[in-house]
Amino acid sequence: MGRLRGERRPDLRQPRHAPQRRRHRVLLRLRRLQPPHRRARRQPAAGHRREQLAPDLPARLPASHRAEDQRRLGHRRLPRHEVEVVLGRFRRVRAQPPGLLRHEQLPPNHDRFYSGAIAANQFVATLDLSRGLEVGLAGPLNLALGAELRNENFQIVAGEPDSWRDGGSRNQFGSAPAAPGVQVFPGFRPSNETDTSRRNVAGYVDLEGDVAKQLRIGAAGRFEHYDDFGNTTDGKLTVRIEPTRRFVIRGAASTGFRAPSLAQSYFQTVSTNFTLVGSTFVPLEIVTAPVKSDLARTLGATDLQPETSVNLSGGVVLSPVDPLELTADFYRVRIDDRIVLSENFGGGPLATLLQPFGASQARYFSNAVDTRTSGFDLIASYRADLDAAGMLRLQGAYNHTETKILRIAPTPAQLASFLQRSQFEAILFNDTARRRFSCGQPKDNLRLTADWTRGGWNAVLRESRYGEYCDIEDLSAAHTTAQMFPAKWLTDLEVAYRKDRYTIGIGGQDLFNVLPDPQVASIAFNNIRTFPRNAPFGFNGRFLYARMTYRF
Numbered sequence: 001m002g003r004l005r006g007e008r009r010p011d012l013r014q015p016r017h018a019p020q021r022r023r024h025r026v027l028l029r030l031r032r033l034q035p036p037h038r039r040a041r042r043q044p045a046a047g048h049r050r051e052q053l054a055p056d057l058p059a060r061l062p063a064s065h066r067a068e069d070q071r072r073l074g075h076r077r078l079p080r081h082e083v084e085v086v087l088g089r090f091r092r093v094r095a096q097p098p099g100l101l102r103h104e105q106l107p108p109n110h111d112r113f114y115s116g117a118i119a120a121n122q123f124v125a126t127l128d129l130s131r132g133l134e135v136g137l138a139g140p141l142n143l144a145l146g147a148e149l150r151n152e153n154f155q156i157v158a159g160e161p162d163s164w165r166d167g168g169s170r171n172q173f174g175s176a177p178a179a180p181g182v183q184v185f186p187g188f189r190p191s192n193e194t195d196t197s198r199r200n201v202a203g204y205v206d207l208e209g210d211v212a213k214q215l216r217i218g219a220a221g222r223f224e225h226y227d228d229f230g231n232t233t234d235g236k237l238t239v240r241i242e243p244t245r246r247f248v249i250r251g252a253a254s255t256g257f258r259a260p261s262l263a264q265s266y267f268q269t270v271s272t273n274f275t276l277v278g279s280t281f282v283p284l285e286i287v288t289a290p291v292k293s294d295l296a297r298t299l300g301a302t303d304l305q306p307e308t309s310v311n312l313s314g315g316v317v318l319s320p321v322d323p324l325e326l327t328a329d330f331y332r333v334r335i336d337d338r339i340v341l342s343e344n345f346g347g348g349p350l351a352t353l354l355q356p357f358g359a360s361q362a363r364y365f366s367n368a369v370d371t372r373t374s375g376f377d378l379i380a381s382y383r384a385d386l387d388a389a390g391m392l393r394l395q396g397a398y399n400h401t402e403t404k405i406l407r408i409a410p411t412p413a414q415l416a417s418f419l420q421r422s423q424f425e426a427i428l429f430n431d432t433a434r435r436r437f438s439c440g441q442p443k444d445n446l447r448l449t450a451d452w453t454r455g456g457w458n459a460v461l462r463e464s465r466y467g468e469y470c471d472i473e474d475l476s477a478a479h480t481t482a483q484m485f486p487a488k489w490l491t492d493l494e495v496a497y498r499k500d501r502y503t504i505g506i507g508g509q510d511l512f513n514v515l516p517d518p519q520v521a522s523i524a525f526n527n528i529r530t531f532p533r534n535a536p537f538g539f540n541g542r543f544l545y546a547r548m549t550y551r552f
Contacts, residue, residue: 116159116188120263123151139210146204153197154262156188163187164270179272192268194290199227200259208238216240224257229306232257248317256309264339264365265304266290284360286344295357296364299345300412305367309335315377323383332374334406337367343427349418368409368429371437375401390454397447403437405429432474435482440534442467442487456499460507462492466536471519473532483532485517490537503549513542 126148132140158164164187166180181187201224208218218238225231236254243249268290289296291304315329346354346361354362377399384392411424419427444467452459470482494507516535531539 110162113163113182113187114160115163115182115185116192117155117157118263119153119155119157121153121155125149135209137209137211138213141207141209144204144206148200148202150200150202151197152200152262153195154266155195156192156267158190158193159187164189181272186269186271189270192270194266194268196262196266198262201225214242216242226259229259232306246319249315250317251314252311253313254311256311258307258309260304260306260339260365265292267365268293270359284346285358286346287357287359287362288341289362289364291364291366295354295359295362298353298357298414299350299362299364300414301364301366302412304339304365305337307335307337307339307367309333323385325381327379328376330374330376332372334370334372336370338369338371339365340368340429340433341365342368343430343433345427350415353418366409366428369405369437370407371403372406373401373403375399390452390457393449393451393453395447395449395451397449399445400443402443405434405437430474432472435470436472436534439470439482439484440472442469442536444468444487445536456497457495458498459495460493464490464492464537466490469532469534469536471532472534473519473529483520485532485535488514488516488537490514501551503551504547505549506546508545509543510537510541515539515541 126146128144128146130142130144132142135141164181166177169178170176171178179186202222204220204222206218206220208216210216216239218236220236221233222235223231223233234255234257236252238252239250241249267288269288271286272284287295289299289301291297291301293301311331311333313329313331315327318326320326342363342365344361344363346359351360354360377397379395379397382394384394386392408425408429411419411421415424444465446465448463450461465487467487468484470484490509491511492507492509493511494505496503496505496507514537516531516537516539518530519532
């Protein structure tokens with residue numbers, strides 16, 4: 001049984017609005033997380049095993065519930081707690097007292113709201129059977145059978161009226177009306193409420209065995225039925241060849257399937273942004289519309305289809321001497337009909353389509369693109385027995401991954417007379433979204449690890465290199481090309497001592513306080529975002545900690 005809750009501030013503030021300072025803080029590993037957004041998750045589970053039917057016959061009936069209770073607490077950042085005691089150093093953004101972020105001549109506004117709730121409920125019952133069979137092969141044939149029943153439910157509950165309606169307030173400068181509702185994330189409106197469910201049943205069979213002394217082959221198949229998408233069948237083949245104990249060749253081919261989540265199909269909300277037209281701020285109602293809505297259909301939306309994939313992988317394992325092991329693996333994954341959230345449709349010729357719905361702009365989820373991800377992993381591991389000095393394990397791991405966009409969905413007939421092909425692509429899957437796939441994360445990563453153990457003592461030193469990557473901000477007249485960020489090295493170190501069930505350790509992540517390069521001013525949105533939000537190692541810098549763990 002577990003429960004997770006979190007609270008968050010709406011967004012970052014400029015330095016004049018939210019001065020920053022360094023704080024020491026004690027954390028407990030069962031946490032109240034910031035990002036109110038409050039999330040609750042309960043997952044009880046029960047099982048029963050009957051050995052007389054088969055060597056392995058577990059039956060599990062887990063049920064889970066996840067709720068996100070959207071509460072906004074102005075601009076405050078609240079403590080978080082975790083079960084494992086950790087003393088660390090954090091950066092804290094101090095919120096201004098109520099009223100200070102607003103025009104001096106206006107009375108302070110209410111700064112706590114109930115913005116509604118998102119709930120995802122899931123009930124899963126599974127039955128798994130496995131047994132080794134003697135059928136005349138070089139070894140036992142492992143047979144596994146299973147079935148699964150899953151019920152899913154998705155709900156959106158409206159927030160209090162003041163979280164989404166127009167209270168007549170002005171902005172912090174007093175120069176224009178403020179956006180209705182809570183800043184950044186207005187509450188869910190009654191029109192956003194939804195309560196939808198679906199059922200899924202599945203069954204699988206898995207066979208694997210040594211057909212010869214040096215050859216192992218496996219095959220698996222899975223059938224699923226969704227009451228909203230129909231049937232799907234997927235399979236997997238694996239092979240492992242071991243000519244000698246020091247050399248192994250392995251490979252696999254499989255197909256995959258992922259049904260759209262209920263949230264992707266039914267999530268809906270409305271937010272209001274103000275844009276400067278001439279010298280006047282004009283409010284824009286931006287709607288995230290479910291694909292089955294009349295608004296989304298008018299803009300070309302169709303029912304979401306499952307994502308399908310084809311996966312190929314292969315590799316070798318080489319152990320030239322006993323303490324040394326080398327592995328090399330290649331993989332290629334093609335995903336068709338990937339589900340993404342479009343950019344905003346609106347303005348120009350589309351204004352006439354949106355006008356009947358009272359929206360300025362709208363967006364929706366769609367099966368927009370096909371992608372292919374390929375790459376390889378190289379790993380070298382070495383173990384050195386230092387006798388009385390303990391054991392030293394060394395490892396170097398390198399990864400190279402690239403993702404390419406193979407296809408973007410064609411312009412729907414509803415928009416063909418309003419938008420050219422390039423205009424439609426720029427909204428459905430714009431350059432920012434493409435960069436998020438193609439260069440938003442490093443293509444190359446390297447990790448070097450030294451792990452020393454002696455008695456109850458353990459020390460781990462890790463050097464990580466994150467390769468070059470690009471920003472994922474929108475392009476503009478002042479920012480016409482993506483900014484590239486150079487590779488960085490980060491150092492982590494921990495020293496720990498374990499006795500019985502207790503472990504005490506001290507350490508640091510990013511010991512030398514390496515930060516991403518700052519974004520150029522034209523990207524950083526008036527310097528609110530100093531560092532790129534997609535930095536692979538974050539932008540909090542050095543984190544020093546002490547921890548104590550008790551295992552039971």
